[in-house]
Amino acid sequence: MTGPVAASVLDVREAARLRDALDATGPIGATFRQLASVLDVAPPRVQETLERWERDGSVHRLGRGLWVLRAYATLEDREDFVEPTAFDERFLEENGVAIGRYSGPITFRSNETLPVHRWWPYVQGYSAEFVRGVLAAQGVAAGAVVLDPFAGSGTTLVEARRAGAAAIGVELLAPAVLAARVKTTFELDPGRLERRAASVARSALRRRPAGLPFLRETRRQFTPDALAELLRLRDALPPEGEASADAVRLAFGRILIPSSRLHRSPCLGYRRGDADDDATPGGRFLAAIGTMAEDLRALGGEADRWGPPARVVRGDARVLDVPPGSVDLVLTSPPYVNGMDYVMNYKVDLAWLGYAGSYAELRRLRGAEVACDNLPRRETAGYLGFASAPDPWLGEILRRIDRNVRRKGTYRRNDMHAVVHRYFADLLPVLRRARDALRPGGTFVLVVGDSLLAGAYVPGDLLLARIAARQGLEIVSVDVARRRRSGQRRSFELRESVVTLRRPVS
Ligand SMILES: C[S@@+](CC[C@H](N)C(=O)[O-])C[C@H]1O[C@@H](n2cnc3c(N)ncnc32)[C@H](O)[C@@H]1O
Known part of the structure; x- marks a missing residue:
């Protein structure tokens, strides 16, 4: 006989070990290959067993081929999972700000047909319309100074200059710097x-x-x-x-x-x-x-x-060097947690x-x-601890990520919590320097996303607002601009928010 040979499912003892191995991966889950290597059996046999279990509803397949036990199919009902709404409520209690809504296009997509912005499509950018709205709301006009420490393709700088302001941008990625320079040379x-x-x-x-x-x-x-x-x-x-x-x-x-x-x-x-x-x-x-x-x-x-020619600096925002008190508006979108x-x-x-x-x-x-998932391991060495986290919520979240990763035993990287720690540690000096650059009463607007990592929710928007508040900035508002899906759990709704801060007058 010829033709494909069907893989046999696992025997009773192997199946019990598979269930234990999957249980150990908790909310993170595992691929059938990872599980096969833990059990030391042929991967197709594990795959076939999992597919059979999926049909009877005892396991669940997430996004790109990760398996979890049914108990972890949705995170929201689990006792050990802190939901976005729980963080929102705590934020209202502790920081006195209720989460609002921003309506209007926020992503770069609408720029793709706009003069100048369309010269270099940058998926990671935000919309010119959003920038124009912020400039108008803040009364930015001739003589004002606008700073974007993560200038990307220069959306802020183009619109600030068109509004008559002096625009200053810092950006690390040389092709984006080139785009921002060319686009602001009207x-x-x-x-x-x-x-x-x-x-x-x-x-x-x-x-x-x-x-x-x-x-x-x-x-x-x-x-x-x-x-x-x-x-x-x-x-x-x-x-x-x-x-x-x-x-x-x-x-x-x-x-x-x-x-x-x-x-x-x-x-x-x-x-x-x-x-x-x-x-x-x-x-x-x-x-x-x-x-x-x-x-x-x-x-x-x-x-x-037009305002004066924009200043676009190729450099690292963490060592931003702008005269203190010289900026009316900081408007930016940093990289996202684990982005x-x-x-x-x-x-x-x-x-x-x-x-x-x-x-x-x-x-x-x-x-x-700014730290992302690909960061070399040696770069996270100083961030494995929890005590130095720049916000108590962050300390809790880092522990949760670490616990989930340890429970699974193997993960993409076992220093995942340290990557997240390092992300916020990287943004801390930017927040401080932007605060110092602002004049008293000046506004700081950030567009930022949240994340779901190793089965733990990371409210990037609220954490940055709280860390900024600890640096002496007032939290004016946090407005959700859009819902998005990313990573393995496509069913879990993430968000992108506009965080507005102010440097107090005294
Ligand atoms: C979300 S994008 C900003 C996009 C921009 N708002 C636009 O509309 O084009 C974040 C930017 O931060 C830059 N970046 C990452 N680390 C940086 C660092 N340490 N200093 C300055 N820029 C950095 C990235 O290269 C990226 O262009």
């Missing part, structure tokens, strides 16, 4: 930009494709034709520094992912199926330049309202634009990022 002459881009395109045609960027997967990431054309364009780019040269480089950076087999959703990964269109890299590049020129021409009509590894997500842009020349350099850049 004086750029569109004709000059088009001429410069045309000369790059002509010069690229005459070149032979030269060395590949250092990324090991480059040949897999592009078709041979697209790769050859991109290499020629890259080698024809002018060096960074002058405004039209920077803009041409940004247009090139902007077409890298659309010209590849990759996409961001929001993390970088291989696309399934073909590209949306069959444009060549050269065609995309000139189209991007055309869009920029069109927007610059339209922008020129409001030149009398994205920006360096790895933008490694293609970093490599092709020449901002990183090796994996060692990528790792070094990552070392300066």
Whole structure:
């Protein structure tokens, strides 16, 4: 007989051990392969047993292939789980602020069709409409100073400058810094930009494709034709520094992912199926330049309202250096708890634009990022304890994460609580420096998300508000702007909030 042989389910003793092993993973759960390795049996046998149990309802499959006992299918009813609403109630009791709502678009998506903002789509950014609303509500006008310590692609800076303010931004990720610089250089002459881009395109045609960027997967990431054309364009780019040269480089950076087999959703990964269109890299590049020129021409009509040229600093927000009392509004969105590894997500842009020349350099850049899940283990060594957590709630939450991870025995990383600890420790100096930079009475608005980690809820918005309050800022409001789903438990609703703080007048 031929054909696939069905895997046999586990025998009674093995099944009992499987149930115990799964129980030990608690709310975190495990994949069938992890469980098979604990039991030391063939993975298909564990898989088949779990699927049988799923049919009788005794186990539950979470998102991307994690199994949990039915008792952990939903966290909300469990005694050992502290729900978001419980934190909200405690926040009202202890901090005197009830959670409100913000309505209006908050994600970057609505920027994708907006002049200037569309020059560099940044999934991690927020909406220009939201920024305009905050600027208007805070009465930001000519002469005001606006600071964004995690400036990203410069959404705050573009809108602050358009409103007449002096805009200052700090950002670590070089391609985002380039985007923010170019997008805030409203004086750029569109004709000059088009001429410069045309000369790059002509010069690229005459070149032979030269060395590949250092990324090991480059040949897999592009078709041979697209790769050859991109290499020629890259080698024809002018060096960074002058405004039209920077803009041409940004247009090139902007077409890298659309010209590849990759996409961001929001993390970088291989696309399934073909590209949306069959444009060549050269065609995309000139189209991007055309869009920029069109927007610059339209922008020129409001030149009398622009604030002074924005200051965009490539650097680490934790060592932000802005004169004390000089800023009217800090408006920002930091990375989220256990959120994205920006360096790895933008490694293609970093490599092709020449901002990183090796994996060692990528790792070094990552070392300066606000802590995320990919943080090297040595970077969490100082954060394994609980006592130094900058807020008592955080101490409790860190213990809960640690307990769940220990109970499971193996987890993605057994220092998960220390990653979370380090995240808040990284944001602490930013909160302090932003407080000092604000004038008395000045406002600090943060857009931030929460997280569910190792079966424990982490209210990132409330924790940051409380930590800021301990640094002498007043909590004005916390407004939920949208619900979102992330991570393994897609059924669990996370949120993104607008936290508004104020530096007291005296
Ligand atoms: C949520 S995004 C901000 C997006 C921005 N509001 C926009 O609309 O484009 C957070 C940013 O923080 C940056 N970042 C991470 N660690 C940083 C650090 N230590 N200093 C400065 N920026 C950092 C990331 O590169 C990312 O661009």
